[in-house]
Amino acid sequence: MSTLRAVRSPAPGADPAAPTVLLLHGFGSHEHDLAGLAPHLPSGLPWAALRAPLDLPHGGAAWFPITTPGSPDPAPVAAAADAIWAWVDAELGPDATVAPLGFSQGGLMATELLRTRPARVAATVVLGGFVAGGERPGDATLAGTRPPVFWGRGELDTVIAPHAIERTAAWLPAHSTLTARTYPGLAHGIDAAELADVRTFLTAHVAG
Template sequence: MTAEALVVDPAAARWAATPGAGCPGPDAPLLVLLHGYGSHEGDLLGLAPHLPGGLALAAPRGPLLGGPGFAWAPLATPGRPEPGGVRAGADALLAWLDADARVGARPVALLGFSQGGLMATQLLRARPDRFAAAVVLSGFALDAEEPGDAALAARDPRVPVLLGHGDADPVIPPGATTRTAAWLASHAALEHREYPGLAHGIDARVLADVAAFLSRTLPVD
């Protein structure tokens, strides 16, 4: 499959909800969970019990094979992937979102881990007015100028973004994280959290901050 032909398989996407009072209605906020390189659509659904109640969840599968699982873009120099592949992955995700009737006009937020975090930042740049909030965990932003960057920075109020990562991450270079934090600070309403001793992963501190962030930024009843 070429980069120009990437397709997110709607049949592979998993839909769920965070625990709460009943099933979220059609207007409930949707949180799109974007897995990392080599993982799969079920990976981040395990976070559901730790997230605010009343959220609809959608977990798509990356359109590429990668490692033992799937990917959104080809693996390259850590923190500096080839831009064309990243844009193709984001375009495929947007096409999937646009085509699924369950998305509708509800508020949509993004939560991405590692390469999924890269995709979350890229979706914000591709559709500056589309998303209500984003969580980027152990991820980074593409090191390139994008056509939507100026519109994203001009959004008023700016889209809230939580960037969380460990200071002992052996996968994402510190330079990529520093660059991403600076870029987000100039284009979004950034909340930046660095976790001492955390490697490339998610722990209780991260989950607490994510839950608090989503509770503040999404209209959950």
């Protein structure tokens, strides 16, 4: 059985051909946070908002501890990715495809799902997040297939370390068909313009 807690769409899997959008929250948040984005998703797409496995002392959860900002320890990142895939296999099925949408730490986890099992990821959305360093099992495949990835970030976002942004800006174009957007006036968050762009992206690559 899966161990991660989740909030799910009222009728998950109603369209068996549609990938499930996995909503992956940021550091210190919880499974109910990004569930609020569900009304902004294309209609008819099943979704699930997962809670990260690491409970924090003052509330909320995290996918991995913050050691060096922008350069996480690979072991807990891999463990978190394994936990997400275990949930997907148990709750959605071992052949289910997903479209991970993550914010901040959750954005990194969205790319980890893509990099570990690329054949099961229909499209990836990274909001205010980044790509971890090092090699992953699916990187060579991704360099050849270039699946669709949306990367959005605020022009005023100072939370993500600059070296992590530089790494992401180099890695994504080499491993994906990238849609990149920077939003004026936005800090470390998500605004209406970004949500509209995400909906357009998912409509084109997942719901179409």
